[in-house]
Amino acid sequence: MTQKIKMYGAEWCPDCRRTKGFFTQNNIEFEYINLDITPDASKLVEEYNNGKRIIPTVVIHETAHSNPQNHELAAILGINKQGTVKLYGADWCPDCRRAKRFLQDNQINFEFIDVENTEGASEYVMKVNNGKRIIPTILINDTPYSNPDNNKLTELLHIDKVTDTRIYDVLIVGGGASGLTTAIYAQRDRFDSIILEKKNIGGNAFITKKIENYPGFKEVSGPDLMDRMEQQAATLGAKIETGVEIVSIERVGNFFKVYTKSEEYRAKSIVISTGSTYRTLGIPGEAELIGSGIHYCATCDGAFYRDKEVIVIGGGNSALEEGMFLAGFCKKVTIIHRGEKFSADEIYTEKLTSFENIEVHLNKKPKEFIADSDGNFDKLIYSDNETEKEGELTADGVFTFIGLIPNTKPFEGFLNLSNSGHILTKNLNQTSVEGIFAAGDCRFGAIAQVAAATGEGVVASYGLKEYLKK
Template structure:
């Protein structure tokens, strides 16, 4: 089923089991007291004896013209989610790390052609990925190219990518049916800076049973350092955190 349908099913189940769900509320900060936590928002204050943070992450974007308008209309950030729409078609993959090459090779398994574009002269991916990449005949690599603009067709869908050759400084373009961007994820943890220990990338650091650096506060999903960024894994982490909560409250 689709991601939104799955979320609706999970929300329905949680509500049946007694959960109260409130949306559109921005967390400003969490304040610990001697007996509970105060969760400050723009509109009100919540109190809790324990907290699970599962704020997820946001795909890092290129920030170039045409990108925001074409998300979902030819521009994507998850090959396993949306790659099936491009069977026997041509796609572009932007990025040079492990994720970009892994997803590019995944797409090459059923796409007619995959063009990988990276802004540097060499890939930052591990050698095992770069060596495997050479075995694919339907993958073209364009290194040292900087994406400049996404162009739409008359129907409002992605048509081509304009990029700049860093060596010649000339603009060039490549046409394709779709684009997949893999340049990293930004964890949604800004509200917890100074309250929890975070990694250099901003992910929440956890230990046994997904407990954070603050006793009684747990983390699960893509906001947690070391997360796999798949819904099945995130769900499992939520289960682990629930056991951590039970152990904490029993004390």
């Protein structure tokens, strides 16, 4: 996708010559509009600059920049010594936030292209990803990479990582509500803490469009609430790193070594708050169509289906909540559930009746996803639980919400887990290994609610405080 750059200037202007030279040196295509020979150009410049005639005025993706210096242009256009970096994404995308944060933390200039508000951007993303809507898509010297993790970006951009040799009082694995709360309480107790998050700060709460049961708020958006928690933890002194995936933990004397895919960290105590991920159906066609019409997060991917028809699979609180969220901008939402009635709370089932563009199919079991000739989702085959007859639902996309799986695989064999994979704990959220605590959705017996998760973090902080005082 060619970026739209216009430069308004004049031949006698020294800064215009500098700017033109910068574009030429970096092989950047631009349209040059000479104010001295182009009618109405001066008037446009004045409109861009609130009545002032400032040149050069550079317009990039419809945004005007008044006499930008070369380093400012490099930052806007993503120009670095390693090459040019462009990030196609959206503000609501968790992995986009993770990638943006990584690039910013490592002083990498990048051009951010909003796929929702930039003409042709969404189509370009699908083109380079063989029809799949994958964001972030990051271009490094015009070579596209689909949602690269931080380790891959480190490799591609030749970033030198400095080993962290500090021994932290507490290392928190996971930056959701429980992990952030733990850090807030730990820092208030003067314990040096670090949060290592695999993806984005905020966890599943961040991708929740609207939270209506968090004390003190009639309603609050998940991103807003998680941003506030992150800011509070950081202000108190907690170190926060995203895109860091834990591989294993080892006790070495009186502290622990935490191994990631790229480096290791050391800490006197650990709190595991890795949360959970969405469960899949495991039916034919699902794995092949993920990203090509099948999704598990309405907040992340719902915007791709504005004014289109979608299917929501599930009957719990999440399924109905996300279904109603999608109904706010989709042409039609069809909810299909294998049970005879929804398992969601009554408040959700009551709200559901107010949506004219939501259709419900109960007692139906999904059997297979079918693709169209382009390899994108086309229809869902289901069977009726009473008659065993098959039927089909055609739509533009599918969103599945059938439960959660705890993110505890790296701790198998090291910590005691339940049959469901949740971490078993005792008093003050202490795990089977002294000095390691668990909090949030990954802990056995926890309630998957944001308010409950913050309480889990408080309990874990008291446990680690008692342990560290020994």
